[in-house]
Amino acid sequence: MRLRTSLIQAALAACVAFVPFAHASNPVFPGWYADPEAAIFEGQYWIYPTTSVRYGLQTGFDAFSSKDLVHWTKHEGVLRMADVPWAKKAMWAPAMVEKDGKYYFFFSANDIQSDKEVGGIGVAVADKPEGPFKDLLGKPLVDAFHNGAQPIDPFVFHDDDGSWYLIYGGWKHANVVKLKPDFSGVEPTADGKLWHEITPEKYVEGPLMFKRNGKYYFMWSEGGWTGPDYSVAYAIGDSPLGPFKRIGKILQQDPKIATGAGHHSLFHVKRDDSWFIVYHRHPLGDTDGNHREVSIDRMEFDAQGHILPVTITNEGVPAHAL
Ligand code: FUB
Numbered sequence: 001m002r003l004r005t006s007l008i009q010a011a012l013a014a015c016v017a018f019v020p021f022a023h024a025s026n027p028v029f030p031g032w033y034a035d036p037e038a039a040i041f042e043g044q045y046w047i048y049p050t051t052s053v054r055y056g057l058q059t060g061f062d063a064f065s066s067k068d069l070v071h072w073t074k075h076e077g078v079l080r081m082a083d084v085p086w087a088k089k090a091m092w093a094p095a096m097v098e099k100d101g102k103y104y105f106f107f108s109a110n111d112i113q114s115d116k117e118v119g120g121i122g123v124a125v126a127d128k129p130e131g132p133f134k135d136l137l138g139k140p141l142v143d144a145f146h147n148g149a150q151p152i153d154p155f156v157f158h159d160d161d162g163s164w165y166l167i168y169g170g171w172k173h174a175n176v177v178k179l180k181p182d183f184s185g186v187e188p189t190a191d192g193k194l195w196h197e198i199t200p201e202k203y204v205e206g207p208l209m210f211k212r213n214g215k216y217y218f219m220w221s222e223g224g225w226t227g228p229d230y231s232v233a234y235a236i237g238d239s240p241l242g243p244f245k246r247i248g249k250i251l252q253q254d255p256k257i258a259t260g261a262g263h264h265s266l267f268h269v270k271r272d273d274s275w276f277i278v279y280h281r282h283p284l285g286d287t288d289g290n291h292r293e294v295s296i297d298r299m300e301f302d303a304q305g306h307i308l309p310v311t312i313t314n315e316g317v318p319a320h321a322l
Contacts, residue, residue: 021318021319022068022070022071022318022319023070023315023316023317023318023319024069024070024296024315024316024317024318024319025314025315025316026258026293026295026296026297026312026313026314026315026316027281027293027294027295028047028064028069028072028294028295028296028316029047029064029072029074029294031062031293032051032052032053032290032291032292032293033049033050033051033052033062033280033292033293033294034049034050034052034092034225034263034280034290034292034294035049035050035092035093035094035153035206035263035280036048036049036263036264036265036278036279036280036294037049037093037094037095037096037265038265038266038267038276038278039096039097039098039129040267040269040322041096041098041103041129042129043067043322044065044066044067044129044322045065045066045067045068045069045267045322046063046064046065046066046096046129047063047064047065047066047072047278047294048061048063048064048078048094048096048105049061049062049064049094049280049294050092050093050094051092052280052290052291052292053290054290055089055090055092055111056089056090058090058091058092059080059081059091060077060078060079060080060081060091061077061078061079061080061091061094061105061107062074062075062076062077062078063075063078063129063130063131065129065130067321067322068319068320068321069267069276069296069316069317069319069320070318070319075130075131077131077132078105078126078130078131078132078133079091079094079105079107079124079131079132079133080132081109083124083132083133083134083135084109084122084124084135085135085138086109086110086118086119086122086135086138086139086140087109087110087119087122087135088109088110088118088119089109089110089111089119090108090109090110090111091107091108091109092107092108092109092152093107093108093152093153093154093206093263094106094107094154095107095154095155095156096129096156097156097158097164098129099164099183101127102125102126102127103125103126103127103128103129103131103133104123104124104125104136104156104183105123105124105125105126105131105133106121106122106123106141106154106156106166107121107122107123107124107154108120108121108122108151108152108153108154109121109122109140111152112143112150112151113150114145115143115144115145118140118143119140119143119151120140120141120142120143120144120151120152121140121141121142121151121152121154121166121168122135122136122137122140122141123135123136123137123141123183124136136183136184137184141166141183141185141186142154142166142168142177142186146175146177146194146195147169147173147175147195147197147199148171148172148173148197149168149169149170149171149173149174149175149197149199150169150170150171150173151168151169151170152168152169152170152205153168153169153170153205153206153207153263154166154167154168155167155168155207155208155209155265156179157209157210157211157240159211159240160211163178163240164178164179164181164183165177165178165179165209165240166178166179166186167198167207167208167209167218167240168207169199169203169205169207170204170205171205172199172203172204172205173197173199173203174197174198174199174200174203174207174218174220175195175196175197175198176196176198176209176240176241176242177194177195177196178194189241196241196242198218198241198242198243198244200218200220200233200235200244200245200246201245201246202222202233202246203220203222203246204220204221204222204223204224204225205220205221205225205263206220206221206232206262206263206264207219207220208220208264208265208266209240210266210268212301212305213305215236215237215238215305216236216237216238216239216240216244217234217235217236217307218234218235218236218237218242218244219232219233219234219235219250219264220232220233220234221262221263221264222249222262223260223262225260225262225263225289226260226289226290227259227260227289228253228259228260228282229252229253229260230253230259230260230261230262230263231249231251231252231253231261231262232249232250232251232252232261232262232263232264232277232279233246233247233248233249233250234246234247234248234250234307235247236305236306247306247307249309250299250307250308250309250310251264251277251279251309251310251312253281253312254311254312255284256284257284257312257313257314258281258282258283258284258293258295258312259281259282259284260280260281260282260292261279261280261281261295261312262279262280262281263279263280264277264278264279265277265278265279266278266299267296269320269322271322274298274320275298275299275300275301276296276297276298276299276317276320277296277297277298277299277310278294278295278296279294279295279296279297280292280293280294280295281293281295281312295312295316296316296317297310297311297312297313297316297317298310298311298317
């Protein structure tokens with residue numbers, strides 16, 4: 001009898017130990033979404049993507065939040081075109097930061113083709129990560145071409161000396177410019193210059209910057225975003241103003257998994273120094289350029305600080321608490 005009881009107890013203990021652990025799968029949530037901006041706000045993971053439909057239909061943004069990278073909650077319409085008086089045509093490619101308890105949502109709008117048109121990069125603000133976000137300035141933050149860069153695809157980098165930088169640019173040119181601390185405009189760097197061009201070899205769009213062990217990592221997308229060869233490369237420099245020399249590709253298609261893997265951002269979990277790359281890609285065999293889906297995989301560094309090539313997967317990543 002005692003033997004049977006202890007066998008039952010052992011079986012129960014084994015069951016408790018074998019609670020199946022949660023695992024994501026790629027794409028991480030349903031729907032055509034692209035240009036995902038990853039942020040950690042209020043103890044949760046957040047993704048702010050472009051709604052990947054024709055430009056004319058890009059009239060607002062949804063956001064997604066998660067506590068574990070596996071289960072995602074959709075927040076619909078966190079920023080709508082109706083709340084940006086100067087936006088008329090398309091809104092896409094968000095960049096997010098938190099500052100002094102407010103949340104700032106940078107975005108591209110109107111797809112301007114010359115300085116004669118109204119549009120460029122805007123910024124909206126909210127009290128909560130889920131919005132509702134409202135236009136901050138009543139006009140674009142960057143409304144013209146500088147150094148040949150179309151004012152799209154913003155990324156905001158907060159340096160550890162307190163400076164805020166906007167890194168942006170389409171049409172194969174990347175600029176970095178210092179932001180005023182209240183994000184109401186741009187201001188010169190110490191050398192008196194405003195628009196610093198940092199375009200590396202093969203740069204196309206989708207820039208991103210972070211700092212690790214005292215070095216500045218600059219990342220971007222190359223290739224064409226509607227096609228299979230879209231990809232991500234990077235450089236390492238000693239200053240946010242460059243220079244940046246291309247090191248190589250770290251994210252690209254895998255003909256067994258998906259095509260056009262690009263326009264990424266990153267989750268850095270400080271607790272265990274783990275890094276996740278959040279990016280969009282096209283399903284295999286689907287040639288509609290707007291059919292883009294958001295996926296997450298691991299990103300790792302070698303002992304010298306180089307970024308290792310990312311393995312893109314269908315399985316995604318295991319649950320990862322913050
Ligand atoms: O979503 C529109 C465009 O797709 C972005 O500007 C590019 O970076 C590309 O991802």
